[in-house]
Amino acid sequence: MSDEDRRDSLADQAAAWVPPWERPRPPAAEPDNADVASDITAPSPATDDLAAHPPVQEPESAALPEEPDRDGSDRDESDVGELNRTEPDRTEPDRTEPDPGEPVVGESSDAAGEPRRQAAGRRRVTAPPEPAPELSDTELRGALEAILLVVDEPVSELVLAQVLEQPAERVGPMLDEIAAGYTAAGHGFELRRAAGGWRLYTRPEYATYVERFVLDGQSVRLTQAALETLAVVAYKQPVTRSRISAIRGVNCDGVIRTLVTRGLVEECGTETDSGAFLYRTTTLFLEKLGLNTVDELPPLAPFLPDDVEELADATR
Incomplete structure (x- = not known):
């Protein structure tokens, strides 16, 4: 085949080529067996449309120019046919399906642009700690007395309030009340402030007996x-x-x-x-x-x- 015949053949194929958007759409899903005969005999709307409006033939000037392949050889006629078969369909996509490029709700795009679904984890809400129950006056008095019996140094009101989980406004007046009660009852010990805190001490009038018990004849006094x-x-x-x-x-x-x-x-x-x-x-x-x-x-x-x-x- 000469070069002129090949060009004419290519021009004819290009002129007869119909764009995909002008091609007749394929029929819908096959109907039941009862309606097959009527569908075959009935004319197709797409066929009537083509008959009423035949495709416009493009002039030969719109033919595709001849382009050599990368290796320098001319394209064959089979290549043109392959191009016609592999032409992508340019029909409008169905918008009911999500666009792959658009992130879906509940998804986030990573660095490569691929949508990545995030795990919808439950946020754990920590409940605030429940306040400690308020002690009655009798329980507060007993707790303070128990602590003061085991301390080896004066303890402040703030420390006592933190240990008992009670407001300091209650601890101070209760300590004063306990100290006044010991004095009024005439106990051999008393509760008084010392070194910025509270501690139980023996009364001065009983100091001789306490010294006799503690020292037992041994002198530990300073020079x-x-x-x-x-x-x-x-x-x-x-x-x-x-x-x-x-x-x-x-x-x-x-x-x-x-x-x-x-x-x-x-x-x-x-x-x-x-x-x-x-x-x-x-x-x-x-x-x-x-x-x-x-x-x-x-x-x-x-x-x-x-x-x-x-x-x-x-x-x-």
Whole structure:
């Protein structure tokens, strides 16, 4: 076949080609056997439409130009037919089906654009903790007394309120009521504030009996030097070791170390001018004396001698 015959053949095929959207649609689903004969004899609406409106023949100028393949050879006639068979259908898609490119409700698209369905997990809602039941006055009194019997140091009202899960506004007045009840009943112990908290103590009028039971003839008291040094720290705190030594008239470095070891005195910073360490009493000191603050220490004026000024002048 010459090149001119081949071009004419291609032009004829291109002119006779009908676009897919103008082609007659295939008949619907086959009807029952009873209606087959009537459907065969009845003319098809699509056939009538084609008969009334024949397809327009395109001029030869609209023929596809001849294009060589990638390997340089001309296309065969079978290739044109293959193109006609593989032409995609351009009919409008059914919009009832979701578009693959559009994310469906309940799905999320990943980085590659593919829809990814999310698991509709239930959100766990944690219920708020139920408040602790409010104790009656009798139960609150008994619980406070039980705790105060086992503590080894004064305990504050806030700690007691947290342990019992009760408001602090109830714990404070109840402690005052318990303390007043012990005093009115004449018990051998009392409840009082000490070192910023509450603790049970024996009454001073029964101290001799308690000492006889606890000490049993053994002396565990501080030495006279330690008591004097502790008194100076208690009334002059914060104070340096040099100041304590000047007041007592002797070196007190060893006594200070003893008081620090027993937990009655502690360091509380340094002096601005000299850089010497400052010392003060601890909460254990207040606990041992049964005091709440150092302001409750007795005044020194009644214990000073009458000729204190003469003694001070004599030492200068």
